[in-house]
Amino acid sequence: MAEVTPRAGHPPSSWSDIPWDLAGLVLRLLPAYADRARFAAVCPQWRATARQLALPPPLPLLALPDGTFYSLPYGKPFRFPGFGCAGFKSAACGSWLIFPRDDGCYLVDPFAHATVALPPLSRVRLRPPNAVAKFVDHGNGTRIDYPYTTWMHIKDQADVPTLNKLILCSPNLVAAFVGNGRTSQILMCQPGASSWSVRAYEECKMFEDMSFYQGKLYAITVDENLLVVNISQDPSTGDPQVSRVGQVIKGDPWYPVFYANKTTDEKKLYLVESHGTLLMVRRKVWCILLEDGTVMALPGQNEFEVFQADLEHSRWVNVTTLGDDQVIFLGRRCSRAVSASQYGMSGDQIFFLDDVMENALDYFFDGESTSVGVYDMRTSEISSPLPMVWMHEMIHATWLFPRD
Numbered sequence: 001m002a003e004v005t006p007r008a009g010h011p012p013s014s015w016s017d018i019p020w021d022l023a024g025l026v027l028r029l030l031p032a033y034a035d036r037a038r039f040a041a042v043c044p045q046w047r048a049t050a051r052q053l054a055l056p057p058p059l060p061l062l063a064l065p066d067g068t069f070y071s072l073p074y075g076k077p078f079r080f081p082g083f084g085c086a087g088f089k090s091a092a093c094g095s096w097l098i099f100p101r102d103d104g105c106y107l108v109d110p111f112a113h114a115t116v117a118l119p120p121l122s123r124v125r126l127r128p129p130n131a132v133a134k135f136v137d138h139g140n141g142t143r144i145d146y147p148y149t150t151w152m153h154i155k156d157q158a159d160v161p162t163l164n165k166l167i168l169c170s171p172n173l174v175a176a177f178v179g180n181g182r183t184s185q186i187l188m189c190q191p192g193a194s195s196w197s198v199r200a201y202e203e204c205k206m207f208e209d210m211s212f213y214q215g216k217l218y219a220i221t222v223d224e225n226l227l228v229v230n231i232s233q234d235p236s237t238g239d240p241q242v243s244r245v246g247q248v249i250k251g252d253p254w255y256p257v258f259y260a261n262k263t264t265d266e267k268k269l270y271l272v273e274s275h276g277t278l279l280m281v282r283r284k285v286w287c288i289l290l291e292d293g294t295v296m297a298l299p300g301q302n303e304f305e306v307f308q309a310d311l312e313h314s315r316w317v318n319v320t321t322l323g324d325d326q327v328i329f330l331g332r333r334c335s336r337a338v339s340a341s342q343y344g345m346s347g348d349q350i351f352f353l354d355d356v357m358e359n360a361l362d363y364f365f366d367g368e369s370t371s372v373g374v375y376d377m378r379t380s381e382i383s384s385p386l387p388m389v390w391m392h393e394m395i396h397a398t399w400l401f402p403r404d
């Protein structure tokens with residue numbers, strides 16, 4: 001070691017003289033994406049080193065719609081060199097940001113400088129293609145109204161529904177759940193296609209989250225039912241389409257209650273894969289009923305319960321730990337579990353955002369107190385270990401995971 005430690009007054013003639021294996025050891029200790037980016041910017045040799053090493057993925061970035069990013073664990077804004085990211089609308093799961101465009105939207109991966117074009121949400125191909133109305137016509141003069149809401153109802157109410165979540169499941173498959181108010185439906189398309197596809201008469205659900213887990217698309221509804229979405233190919237165009245939505249776990253409906261002290265516990269559900277299992281995180285956000293009848297989240301007052309999907313027995317199983325090595329980053333747009341030890345962090349923690357699902361605002365966050373919180377599964381305590389520089393914008397903030 002002594003040989004490679006530069007003596008005072010005798011620095012190595014160039015950074016690139018530092019042996020690459022030593023540089024690699026240093027790099028391994030830097031969990032922040034910002035550090036990795038700076039490391040790679042030192043010289044071509046270091047960039048090559050960074051590429052060659054099988055490093056654990058860096059910590060996620062927190063992305064704000066004004067184009068500011070925070071590279072965890074730092075509280076200082078990070079800018080992508082030579083890359084304007086302001087104006088993204090939201091984020092898709094993983095490394096993608098969603099930008100609006102006149103005739104649709106496109107995804108941008110600021111890490112790899114890759115883009116993917118998507119059709120506009122106003123262009124949705126119906127299945128069956130001749131779906132025209134909100135009733136079944138038996139052809140004998142009897143028309144029966146659908147007893148539930150379908151895409152045809154949503155379409156009637158708003159030309160362009162709100163995008164709640166978008167997942168790039170594979171290079172050929174993009175799934176989104178979009179809605180109007182609390183009702184939502186799943187759309188599918190192939191990147192670059194001219195339209196999305198939807199099952200016109202499928203019952204709309206109140207989806208809370210969606211996850212691509214072990215090659216299948218799962219969605220969870222507000223009453224904690226876990227659904228699996230079967231996907232097939234349109235025989236004529238080859239485009240992906242939903243062939244069937246089936247229930248795999250029946251949940252328990254759960255309704256918020258207003259207590260005598262005017263508080264209520266509103267619920268948010270998230271699906272996240274951890275250690276090869278599919279987890280449902282139930283987050284209770286304590287809220288208070290204000291004089292004017294609106295409901296406001298009480299700053300920092302959150303509770304978490306975690307359940308594992310037991311697909312074999314079709315049930316949710318209560319779990320009290322994520323495991324010593326797991327940390328979950330929870331967000332409306334994207335949630336992920338990562339291994340904590342590789343970053344020297346302590347495990348069994350949930351990082352969460354005061355974010356919202358745009359079209360289902362049951363309560364609001366006070367912009368002055370929105371934040372990133374960390375819930376410790378072992379102590380049930382919440383802390384704010386990160387600098388509180390993220391107020392105001394947090395509601396539309398999102399985690400961005402550098403491409404693995």
Ligand SMILES: *[C@@H]1O[C@H](CO)[C@@H](O)[C@H](O)[C@H]1NC(C)=O
Nearest residue numbers: 137138139140141142143144
């Ligand atoms: C029309 O057809 C439907 C479905 O076959 C049947 O349920 C209904 O009774 C029929 N109505 C009349 C008026 O025949």
Ligand SMILES: *[C@@H]1O[C@H](CO)[C@@H](O)[C@H](O)[C@H]1NC(C)=O
Nearest residue numbers: 216228229230231243244246
């Ligand atoms: C849907 O997927 C399930 C689980 O993979 C499978 O058992 C079922 O046969 C599929 N149904 C259709 C209609 O594809």
Ligand SMILES: *[C@@H]1O[C@H](CO)[C@@H](O)[C@H](O)[C@H]1NC(C)=O
Nearest residue numbers: 259260261262263264286298
């Ligand atoms: C309000 O009442 C509920 C139910 O008794 C309790 O759990 C909660 O802690 C109370 N909240 C406040 C802010 O007093």
Ligand SMILES: *[C@@H]1O[C@H](CO)[C@@H](O)[C@H](O)[C@H]1NC(C)=O
Nearest residue numbers: 282305306307317318319320
């Ligand atoms: C989950 O298990 C823990 C420990 O056994 C218990 O305290 C908690 O109430 C359970 N939660 C649910 C929702 O069943």
